[in-house]
Amino acid sequence: MEDSENLRREIIALTKKYYDSKFGSRKFEKGRDKVFYAGRVFDENELANLVDSSLDFWLTEGRYSEQFQARLADYLGVSDVALVNSGSSANLVALSALTSPKLGSRSLKPGDEVITVAAAFPSTVSPIVQLQLVPVFVDIELGTYNIIRERIRQALSPKTKAIMLAHTLGNPVNVDAVMEIVKEREIWFVEDNCDALGSTYDGKLTGTFGHISTVSFYPAHHITTGEGGCIATNDESLARIAKSFRDWGRDCYCSGGENNTCGRRYSQQFGALPYGYDHKYVYTHIGYNLKMTDLQAAIGAAQVEKLPSFVKARKANFARLYKGLARFEESLILPLATPKSDPAWFAFPISVRENSRFSRKDLVSHLENSRIETRNLFCGNLLHQPAFQDIEHRVVGDLLNTNFTMENTFFVGVYPGLTDEHIDYVVEMFEEFFKGL
């Protein structure tokens, strides 16, 4: 029988060969190849890691999970990262963690208010509703598509206990404005960093300002594990609570296959359980099972090494596209980076100005017919979505800009899989559209 390690090496070598054959690059053909708004960008290393992990057949969190989460923590400069099975799960875990009785008087309780925006991806707001908290919607600015800073203070009430905001399409929210209120009112800041891994505000990475932050590794995002996400925090107690919510609500923090990591497996008192009840089966929260598999983490471990180059590529694609589209500013609202920020753009948002000679539909149809993929700004106004129409909520002032984006805003891609040729083609198709008006 051949040595299993030799066989593994052969399989990995063949996998790399397979990558070249199956996924090797080919030249972009205008009008024939689609210009996606996002997509997986990978090389033979992701495939090799995935196969390597499959040969371990460890399946649940294992060596690759440890490696991936450690690299992410190092990248963000935080003490804790916990991997989950999606960015949406990360948001659910992050907000659930703040409901823990272990936080005493600071824990969120049903009826407490959470300031957010309605121009959002649903899973930024869904956990607020699911946890019986009350979302308080504030309008957004056009251009940055982030919360209007002056209105955050207006949204405060005695029931305000948290602010939960996403950095829209990678563009950081005005962190100074948020943190001023967070500190002053001693409320929580849940930083939805799902679309912004690698963005900075005032020279500091987003995802490191909030008490807890979240990242998505869905294929459209800055790095991917297929499905996947993580929470990140510098608060070690919060990290432990979040992991508990992720892991069925259990108190034990042993990794898979480990026992008695705490050294007190049979010598603690919990609730009304008999003294010394096996810590492995002690539940201090009503939790979920939202863990990532080691196969996913194996992909992530290769992806995270590419993150700096991905961020650079996103910025370069954004800059090239911006330069190409600047001449159409009379008709289009082009994206505006939040002051003090340097976004790792998720995408390139564009709004058709009021009273233009054309509609969003006209422009988007032209682009889609030219095989350029577009997307709306997520939900538009979330309160117009069937599932959210009847939720308990509060609106601060009006949501005029949110409604405007619902009617007039869309985005195109700047992801690292796009080359200068792709970007130039997109600009060309905008030119063609405007010439045809």
Add this chain to the structure above:
Amino acid sequence: MAIARKICAEVSSVIKHSNEVCTLILRPLEPLPKFHPGQFLHLSLDPYDPTKQWPESRVFSIASSPLRSGSIRITLAVKGRFTRKMFDEIRYGTSVFLKLPYGDLSFEPNGRDKVLIAGGTGITPFVSFLEYLLDVGVQASVKLFYGVRSRHLIIYDELLDECSRKLELFSKSVFVEDILGDDQEYQRGRLDIETIFARVNGAQSSEFYLSGPPLMMKSFEAYLMAHSVTRERIFADQWE
């Protein structure tokens, strides 16, 4: 608790204090993860293969400052088969595997006055804290009460002396069971919570940290609670 990491380390020094107690200084062969004074690690003598389960290990308090990351120190007392094997077989250059950090015990250098009560090798988590205080300074009073059976079982005495010299708000009282009478340095007898409590000014508002034999910790904790020290201000370094 920060993310636990698994690393290989090499023994760079073995200091035998008695036939059953020794201190190991370990040199990490990979970057040492961040930890807090008071936390502990798992040590395995068997090689760790990341594709397999973590091998048999035991927990040890980290007995060095987190700011001195070039090495990490633990002290072990022989209590069973595993620690006997460690005591007998570990030499200079032996490779071991560590995973760390773990544990909820932590110390805030400032804030309330602190009373540290250590029985025997229970001194180790406090050593990490005290060495850390030497690195960062302290604005709160720290009183250490340390009890051992025999004089030769006093460990880390040089570090404790250094703390006495350099930390203005630090004081130590060392109790030795088998000396004949009090001398300048040590006091005769066992650690006694009643005596300790009487010697602490403002005991009710101080934080008490307990580390040592389980029975000692249990009885001391009960005494403190019966004397109006709330549970929130009693911290015990416990494991099986």
